[in-house]
Amino acid sequence: MGVTSSIKRGSAELAILSVLVEEPLHGYEISKRIEEHTGGVLRFNLASLYPMLYRLEKRGWVKASWQTTSSGRRRRCYSLTAAGRKQLPPLRDEWRLFFRALDRLAGVSRA
Amino acid sequence: MGVTSSIKRGSAELAILSVLVEEPLHGYEISKRIEEHTGGVLRFNLASLYPMLYRLEKRGWVKASWQTTSSGRRRRCYSLTAAGRKQLPPLRDEWRLFFRALDRLAGVSRA
DNA sequence: TTCCTATATATAGGAACGCTATATACGTTG
DNA sequence: CAACGTATATAGCGTTCCTATATATAGGAA
Secondary structure, eight states, X not given: OOOOHHHHTTOHXXXXXXXXXXXXXXHHHHHHHHHHHTTTSSOOOHHHHHHHHHHHHHHTSEEEEEEXXXXXXXXXXXXXXXXXXXXXXXXXXXXXXXXXXXXXXXXXXXX | OOOOHHHHXXXXXXXXXXXXXXXXXXXXXXXXXXXXXXXXXXXXXXXXXXXXXXXXXXXXXXXXXXXXXXXXXXXXXXXXOHHHHHHHHHHHHHXXXXXXXXXXXXXXXXX
8 A cells, every 4th residue: 555655756745735725734634634535545754744844834835823732732733825725726737747648658547 | 848857756667668668769769759659748858867777777677788770870779678568567557546546635637 | 650552743864766967979961 | 060969878966755763742551
């Protein structure tokens, strides 16, 4: 279960934005969400996820706010910004272009 | 034209094996073939291609032989080995798995 | 209460892969 | 002979993801 690192390379960005478009989540939840929604095929190490979130924050595509749960536990809640939401369609377009090109070349979608 | 570097990362291996399964080619031709077959969407720099070919050769998936054209020009002709041909179906399987997972998560194939 | 697991964030160090830049050199066309 | 396309090759860099490690709280099991 879980695809090779080199294959999924570059997909974390789209994956994160895609789960955040539905609702704001904190880092740990984002990781779980991606894993669950793909049946374990897409799975990112938490140590890969946090630096990615900081990059997205720096670009202004997500914004983070510290929360404290009722039990006194701190965590950062990430949500998409307007700029981040705007990035999603062109990102999807590029991935679709790539999918189709590789499919045409290598017959990936053929059973 | 041409998808982002980070997106196509890891696909060179499958792309090369896929064009070589049809007929043996030399490096420069492999590059052109990939570009033509994908309408310019997939495009690998020659400086990325040669190291990849050496890696594939080292793994025993392709074998190279020096040729000299009638005009006295040297070039290396690459062909798939039996081991390389065997790698293709599982590689396609993994890519398909990845495609479907990312599509489910991000709606890539939806127009 | 002690231990284990799950939750939660963070950084250091490294590997893989594709990039730009650069080098060399032959063939063909203008 | 200059310019361009063909052809191979290496050095050095950036990005992205990895493993390993650190810290800390909550809840359940032993």
